[in-house]
Amino acid sequence: MADRSVRYPQELRERAVRLVAESRPDHATEWEAMRSVAQKLGIGSTETVRKWVRKAEVDAGVRPGVTSEESAELRRLRAENRELRRANEILKAAAGFFAAELDRPQRTS
Incomplete structure (x- = not known):
């Protein structure tokens, strides 16, 4: 081969x-x-x-x-889209975590 x-x-x-x-x-x-x-x-x-x-x-x-320039732009945009989706998932998880913390009853001493 x-x-x-x-x-x-x-x-x-x-x-x-x-x-x-x-x-x-x-x-x-x-x-x-x-x-x-x-x-x-x-x-x-x-x-x-x-x-x-x-x-x-x-x-x-x-x-x-599709020209080479268009192909390179598509690759760049797809990579940016993947990164933004990943960041969005992280932010959703963090928002869920902090929302759960706020819903917990507070202990008073």
Whole structure:
């Protein structure tokens, strides 16, 4: 099974996308252009290059989909939402605890 922990630098990703666009006319299909670029740059899989190209197309507005910026914003908002829900649960528990303390009869000495 392939090692999925490989992270390619952003510059390499951008270069691969640019090379695919430039070499597309020299190949019969876009897939062949992607395969050629993957081999030239030492990228393990043509599918990896295909994903980069599709993502770049979405980010450029050429292809429909969620842009990288929108995706990052969604991740940030979801994390913030999780944190706020957690804080709300803590506050509810604390409010319940203090309400129970107030309802207890007070001892007088």
